[in-house]
Amino acid sequence: MQAATAVRSIDAAPSKPLHDDRYARCIATSKRVRWDIDADVIQGRTFETGKKFLPDALSLANELEFLDAAGQRFLSQVQGRTYANIFGLVERYINAKIMEISRDYALGDQVALEALIRFSDEELKHQELFRRIEALVARDMPAGYKIVVDPNDVARVVLSKSTWAVLGLTCHIELFTQQHYKQSIQPQEDASELYRDVFLFHWKEESQHAILDELEWRREDARLGKAERDAAVEDLIALVGAVDGILQAQAGADADYFLANAGRDFSPTEQARVRELILKAYRWQYIVSGVQGPRFIGILAELTDTEQLERITQALTPLMSAVPAQAA
Numbered sequence: 579m580q581a582a583t584a585v586r587s588i589d590a591a592p593s594k595p596l597h598d599d600r601y602a603r604c605i606a607t608s609k610r611v612r613w614d615i616d617a618d619v620i621q622g623r624t625f626e627t628g629k630k631f632l633p634d635a636l637s638l639a640n641e642l643e644f645l646d647a648a649g650q651r652f653l654s655q656v657q658g659r660t661y662a663n664i665f666g667l668v669e670r671y672i673n674a675k676i677m678e679i680s681r682d683y684a685l686g687d688q689v690a691l692e693a694l695i696r697f698s699d700e701e702l703k704h705q706e707l708f709r710r711i712e713a714l715v716a717r718d719m720p721a722g723y724k725i726v727v728d729p730n731d732v733a734r735v736v737l738s739k740s741t742w743a744v745l746g747l748t749c750h751i752e753l754f755t756q757q758h759y760k761q762s763i764q765p766q767e768d769a770s771e772l773y774r775d776v777f778l779f780h781w782k783e784e785s786q787h788a789i790l791d792e793l794e795w796r797r798e799d800a801r802l803g804k805a806e807r808d809a810a811v812e813d814l815i816a817l818v819g820a821v822d823g824i825l826q827a828q829a830g831a832d833a834d835y836f837l838a839n840a841g842r843d844f845s846p847t848e849q850a851r852v853r854e855l856i857l858k859a860y861r862w863q864y865i866v867s868g869v870q871g872p873r874f875i876g877i878l879a880e881l882t883d884t885e886q887l888e889r890i891t892q893a894l895t896p897l898m899s900a901v902p903a904q905a906a
Contacts, residue, residue, distance in 0.1 A: 579754065580622065580757070582661045584872060586733055586887060587659050593825075594610075596690070598687070598689055598690070600793060601687075601689045601690045601692075601693040601790070601793070601896065602689050602693075603691065603695045603789075604696075604697075604786040604789055604790055605693050605696060607690055607785070607786050608696045608700070608783065608786055610695075613779050613782065613783075615643065615703065615706060615707050616652060617781050618776055618779060619707065619772075619776060620710065620714075620772070621789075622861065623771070623772045624714060624717070624718065624772070625714060625715055625719050625770050625772050625773060626770040626771065627719070627770075628772075629651070629653065629768060629769055629770045629773075629789075630650075630654040630655070630766070630768055630769050630770065631649050631654050631655045631657070631658025631659065631661075631762075631769065631773045632654045632655075632657045632658035632661055632769075632773075633654070633763060633766035633769060633792070634650075634654070634766075635761070635766075635902065636655045636657070636661070636707075636758060636762050636763075636856060636859065636862070636863050637653060637658070637859055638855055638859040638862065638902055638903070639651075639653040639654050639657070639659045639855075641858075641903050642788065642848075642851060642852065642855055642903075644848055644851075648841070649840055649841075651854075652836065652839070652840055652841075653836055653840075653852075655715075656719075656723070656832050656835060656836050657856065657859060658773060659676075659712070659715050659719065659723065659831065659862075660828055660832055660860075661682045661863065662708050662715075662724070662776065663708060663712055664713065664817055664864065665704070665708055665755070665780070666704070666705050666708030666709060666712070666729070667725070667729045667732055667835040668708075668751055669701045669708075670729040670730065670732070670733045671729075671733035671736040671737055671744070672701055672748050672751075673698050673701040673702060673705070673734060674733055674737060675736075675737060675741070675744050675748065676694055676697050676698045676701065676790075678835070679694060679696050679741070679794055680694040680695060680698065680904040683811040687757055692850065693786075693790060694790065694794075696820075697786070697787055697790055698784075700783045701787075702786070704780060706778065706782070707780070708878050711776055714798065719839075720834055720835075720838075720839040722838065722839065723832075723835050724829045724831055724835075726824075726828050726830075726831050727824055727827065727828070735757070735820055736807045736820070737816075738818055739813040739816065740806075740809065740810040740813045742795070742796050742798050742799060742806075742807065742813070742814075743800060743810050743811075743813035743814040743816075743817055743872060744813075744817070745791060745794055745795035745798055746795060746810075746814050746878070746881075747814065747817045747818070747821075748791050749791040749795050749874065749877065750820065750868045750869065750874050751864075751868065752784050752791055753788050753871055753873055753874050754864075754867050754868030754869060754871060754874075755780070755781065755784045755788075756781055756784060756788060757867065757868070757871055758777075758863070758867070759777050759778065759781040760778075760781070760787050762772045763777045763778075764778070768863075780889075782830050792877060795881070796877075796881070797901055803859075804883075807881075807882070807886065808886065811882060811886045811889060811890060812889075815890060815893040818893065818894065818900060819893075820864065821864060821865060822865065822877060822897065825857065825860040825864060826857060826905075827860060828860065829853070829856040829857040829859075829860050830853070831856075833852055833853040833856050835876035836852060836856070837849055837852060843885060857900075859900075861897050861900035862900045862902065865897055865900070866897060866898055866900050866901060869894060877888070
């Protein structure tokens with residue numbers, strides 16, 4: 579990350595949107611790309627367990643040279659299952675925050691209000707989609723898989739932090755969602771067709787959400803003084819730490835599940851490497867790939883001063899080694 583001079587040129591009252599045309603464009607796009615879970619996404623299909631779910635660029639399964647093709651495929655499916663479930667989990671808190679923010683516009687700008695209500699409606703649909711996906715995957719994969727955290731518990735922790743920090747985390751998530759789909763999931767020709775389609779349709783609506791996240795994050799930033807922003811930066815650092823705690827717990831559970839169901843025995847060294855690889859992959863997927871994205875870095879640099887950005891950078895440093903081997 580490179581520090582940038584803080585930019586505070588936006589002057590917006592709580593109930594006034596920053597860019598009316600961008601809210602309106604989000605509405606227009608939302609109407610155009612609107613999709614249905616059954617008619618457009620699932621279409622009566624099931625997941626192809628003879629194919630990968632999550633591509634190597636995200637799962638990093640190809641870094642374990644002692645896994646054969648079947649082992650790498652199964653590891654991609656375990657991680658792909660968690661990838662979908664994590665999105666369903668975070669969308670619980672995102673929807674709650676967007677509904678809260680939308681109240682600022684209830685008696686004001688109705689264009690911004692409609693854009694945020696559509697955002698909320700789509701997030702509810704995405705949660706249902708990922709619940710449906712988990713039910714479908716569970717039919718064809720071995721028993722014993724689990725998600726280690728409850729979505730409501732996670733939402734309560736996240737929503738206890740400042741709005742600036744919550745919107746920063748949300749913007750980060752919804753930007754890396756687009757990055758992952760365009761750079762990794764879409765080009766993966768040997769992946770399950772249904773799995774790719776889930777994230778194609780998810781991406782279509784998340785593209786608008788990322789725009790709204792940025793608008794609302796900037797609007798919230800314009801309300802804060804230096805001391806309030808300092809506290810918000812600490813909240814953002816705490817949220818990243820909380821995300822990493824979830825990833826460590828889920829990586830441990832997924833490693834146990836993989837090792838128990840991969841159909842072969844592993845030496846102690848191989849078991850340790852599986853555990854290390856899954857945690858590395860999850861940190862890459864949910865933290866590092868996002869904070870390396872130029873758009874997120876650019877926004878964060880504009881909304882923080884040099885000292886605040888340096889604090890964030892230092893907090894992230896222990897995690898930044900979690901990158902694909904070819905990029906290390």
